[in-house]
Each structure stands twice: as structure tokens, then as C-alpha cells.
Amino acid sequence: MKNIAISEDHLFRKVYAKGQKIFCKHIAVYVLTDYRASRLAHENPLKTRINRVGLTVTKKLGHAVVRTRTRRILRAAYQQLEKDNNIKKGFLVVIVARDAATTAKTQDIYGDLLYAFKKLGLLLPNNAE
Numbered sequence: 001m002k003n004i005a006i007s008e009d010h011l012f013r014k015v016y017a018k019g020q021k022i023f024c025k026h027i028a029v030y031v032l033t034d035y036r037a038s039r040l041a042h043e044n045p046l047k048t049r050i051n052r053v054g055l056t057v058t059k060k061l062g063h064a065v066v067r068t069r070t071r072r073i074l075r076a077a078y079q080q081l082e083k084d085n086n087i088k089k090g091f092l093v094v095i096v097a098r099d100a101a102t103t104a105k106t107q108d109i110y111g112d113l114l115y116a117f118k119k120l121g122l123l124l125p126n127n128a129e
Helices: 009-018 037-043 064-084 099-103 106-120
Strands: 020-023 027-033 052-056 091-097
Touching (some): 009 027, 009 052, 009 091, 020 106, 052 064, 064 099, 064 106
Parallel strands (some): 052 091
Antiparallel strands (some): 027 091
């Protein structure tokens, strides 16, 4: 299922101010419980909770081409993380690109995301293994 993006500025500010955070080499990850998750689950055709994800890539990282490439890599790494791991749902997740993210590969970002989600306690144990 396609991820729902965080588009409201007040949600970004709330996650930055009140959320848990972890800083890695390429990214910073902020996480906050989404109190609207149960309402969104009813609207979801699968009737399951989801994470709302916001990506932040600032102008100081480069021109539009660089920012778009970085955003695309962040999105791909998060989708790969969701596909490979069992992640807790019902959270607002904001991923902020740092300077090193502009030259990073998807696997570099994936490794940082995996580390951050483990430290934040958002990875559930896989029963299949």
C-alpha cells in the first residue's frame, strides 16, 4: 500500500518538538505516536494502521536535482525497510536528510534507517524466522 505523506506544517513541528529522535550519519529520524491512526485505519481499505511519513530535504543540501534524488533515495530506503522488516504501525515518522545523504546510496540510507528504528523500538520480531 502507498504511504500517506505528512503534508501539514503543524504535524512536522509537533514531531520535531515532542517526538523521539535519533541521529545517524546520513539522516535524522523523528517519531511520534499518531493519535489519528485509528481513524485513518477505518478509512483504509485494508482496515489496518499505517505510518505517516514525512521527508525533509532542505535547500542547503543542493539544487533541485540533488534534493529530488535524495528524496527519491529516502523514499526507496523506507519502502525497502517496510518490506523487509515487521515495523510497528500508528506513528508519524519524519526523516531528515543530512549533508552526507546527498552522496549516499540507497543501502547506506537503509542501514541508517534500520539502526534508527531498532534504537527507537519500532521493529517487531519476525515470526517467520
